[in-house]
Amino acid sequence: MSEPVVPAAAPPVIPPLPPVAPPVLAEVVRSGFVEGRHRGSLVLLAADGTVDLALGDVTSPVFPRSSNKPMQAAGVLRAGLELSGERLALAAASHSGEPFHRELVAAMLREHGLTEADLQCPPDLPLDGEERETYLASGAVRSRIAMNCSGKHTAMLAASLHRGWPLKTYLDPSHPLQQLIHGVVEEASGERVTATATDGCGAPLLSLSLTGLARAYRTFVLSPPTTPERRVADAMRAHPEYVAGTHRHDTWLMRDLPGALSKMGAEAVQALALPDGRALAFKIEDGAPRALRPVLGRALGLMGVDGAVAERIGAVPVLGGGREVGEIRAVF
Template sequence: MTSPTPIVATPSPQAPASPVLAEVVRSGFVEGRHRGSLVVLAADGSVEWSLGDVAAPVFPRSTNKPMQAAAVLRAGLDLAGERLALTAASHSGEPFHLDLVRTMLAEYGLTAEQLQTPPDLPLDPAEAEIYLASGLVRDPLTMNCSGKHTAMLAASALNGWSLDSYLDPEHPLQQLILTGVQEASGEDVAHIGTDGCGAPLMSLSLTGLARAFRYFVGAAPGTPERRVADAMRAHPEYVAGTRRPDTWLMRALPGTLSKMGAEAVQALALPDGRALAFKIDDGATRTLGPILARVLRRMGIDDPVLARIEDVPLLGGAARVGEIRAVF
């Protein structure tokens, strides 16, 4: 009896490995490395420098939220201040976030049951502990995208669009978002997926994402894009939370627009027209602060907030024994 012919798998073509942007250092030993890609735009919008593949499409995750918020304004919903900031938020689930979501739902005659966000705990770990200790359970309103979804429902109701299918990619509001994403980024959306909150997720290159943030900061006053940027910068606690790097940066560096996304995506634009975007391949969000601080220093920013956002300690027992550090 002859032996069967072994089947040899043919490996698929592999893209070149992304450069290492951060290291995990424990007790002086490098125990891990995080690879990714990064782009920095000059004030005129040209690429000043980059690392890795910044032309390939990625899912920007919640860094798309400013563009989603601008589309809600284009649909005719009149939002400003904290309400508009919360529309572009990945909120921490602090009491003031949840109170404003409830207020907005009531203002537009909506109910929490109409939200199609998945039930979740507060995004901030400290808030999640308090929430659970109070005997509460996962809830759609608590999910970090509930402000965005409330505004999407309100804009749909205003226009007589379906509330049941507001997350369908063919829904009129989602088509407005698609147009806005392409206009702000200056490129076509290559892929549409589903985000963690259930909303359509439009892909962009990192260069396109940086261009979009630059577009919002440089937009003319009164335009939807500028209104979103101004609200986010004026009320950063509503965009993130009191213990979040995006909030710290927008408070410390006036005129800066900063937003993180899941799977370790970060985008930022400075008031002088410079912008950046990066993504870590393995999705480790713990790398965002150290990498962002390193990039901003290379861009000539010198502020104590950078030391605050880059400090990501590793613990051994209760003692600090290492850190996450940027290495490019």
């Protein structure tokens, strides 16, 4: 008589490991007490393009937001639009909405037979706090020209007009201009775009890893001078006040550190490349922009950048009663 067959025991169910939180990159210190922490991921590239330091997840896709703007401006040049100097810098800008920004956007629209009504970025107030107060006090209201992406949108419209491409659909991901930009992003970063979304200004938003983003900025500063990529980098570095604004750290950095290419993006993204090919990119996990400068300052220090420049960028005081009672400091 045969022995009864005993069913094999089912293998144990092993639950998946919880996701690993990125490391703390910055702390908020008030009166000696740590009241908040900002986590994030950061990558530093050496001059030869190899990874010098990686903290957190630097290989998964993120949305670089406005840190993609140099690549969008290069796409406009690839379309054949002739832009240079301040106009090209403004095409890659998240401008503060100061008078000189608004005046140049208006001039560019006129030069190409366009009007503010052609812009499809949303009406907004100036990004700079002081300028916003002055703007509102003058009785001005939200406008598309005051919106920080208006230079980029003007350049996209002008490029489409130059090529005879549709103006009404210039923000559609399938539009020929957006396809050109898609190609620039993938070529400069050396990786495929795996996610596409709509940015705050309405333009297509293409994902990259932080490593790919740093690599793209490295590509821009090392490309030959006549290429669209290098032309954008040179215009941004020559006219940083048009890329950002009078009170913005990207402007200070490109002024104080000759040859540096720097651009922040919403949700606390930052990318930068030095003229010798060293580069960085990082993202603060909770999207808090107040952590950008301390993290950037520390990263610059690790890259061997002049201490005075790194300290100026990284110094962010915490106020209490109108006076300094602490700081936001990097902790990596």
